[in-house]
Amino acid sequence: MSEEVVVFEEQHKHPRVIIRDFLSFHECKELEFIHKSSSTVGYRPNVFSTTLSHLIATNSSHFIIPFIPIRDRLKDKVEEFFKCEFELFIEFTGLISWSRGASIGWHSDDNRPYLEQRHFAAVCYLNNYGKDFNGGLFHFHDGEPTSIIPMAGDVVMYTSDNRNIHSVDEITDGERLTLALWFSRDGSHDEDVKLVSLLSQNLLHKNKADSYLPLPASSNMYWFSPDQASDNQFGFNICWARLHVLGYDIYICQDSSCESDVSELLLKPVRLVRGNELLDQEFVNILHALQIVHFCCWKGSALQTDVSITDTKVVKLSDEQRKRINGLKSELLNDHNLALRVFRSKTSEENGYICFDWTGIVAAVAAWEDYVSKLTEQIHLQLPSWRMHESIYDVQLG
């Protein structure tokens, strides 16, 4: 599909552009996979985010690779459209999802002292209004267009100043996902410098073989509470909840009965459970299991065809194991209905209830390993050039 650039009258008064089909279906789905398996609770109520520095901090630096060509293309387009070639730096890159209850009133994106460096914004829509979520329309206060209906693959670019005051309606259902970037003319706010330094510290001393297994951040970063301002004990762990809405339970393998610290629990090996079936396959921690399940959702039927399944071992869950699962669930998912309201997808197909089969998960384990090891190889090949230039870009390796 080729992109279509939509420009509007009074460009000088309201510098903005929409590009339809800027991202491919594959790019949207890959970023959705990364977000749903790596996000943390965000900076505002009912918002979740995945930043590049968070990916590095959780041993998932390789997930930066799919962002790189997209960032390059976005920066080129912003510079071309707003006529500032070679002048911009990327200030922030992040995947941001909003679920039921999230909204933002009229604002410009540079409206706080600590945001003054933001000169341009690019918001890419990764899923669809009406299908994946309801509510969440984008509005400009003045000029054309007055509203934007988010559609996967489209991007809106605008200056961050008060010529582009905008708002987003409250999400009423589902989860609205975007890739948001801000650009600055001020090189001291270049996020690449910071990211390259983090990558260097994280990757240089690591054993390549296990460098792609995820490592959870502190547990409060995954704790959703209805009232985020207070240290509310009600709510849920978002990793557990994302698996729960897809029909899975988590069995924590080592004896965790005396474990009171949730952070410790998140670091333990886990197994996946569905109904009274336990898959006889250990994942290093809950994030690892979450990645496999979302990888399976992403790849779907494409997985089964090229992997032969001979050793799918499923055992019956014992009463003792069920008791332990329920005990942990009452702690980590103490508001079950809230979790469903926040994460339940609008389409039951995506919730994985149709044609569920353990062989899909087993196939996903092998295919995921192949996928992440290739990304890891890429990051090790490109990092020396990034270090040299203090910039993250698509290195053409001859």
Ligand SMILES: O=C(O)CCC(=O)C(=O)O
């Ligand atoms: O997600 C959108 O459509 C815009 C979000 C926004 O305005 C912001 O994060 O400042």
Ligand SMILES: [Fe+2]
């Ligand atoms: Fe905004």
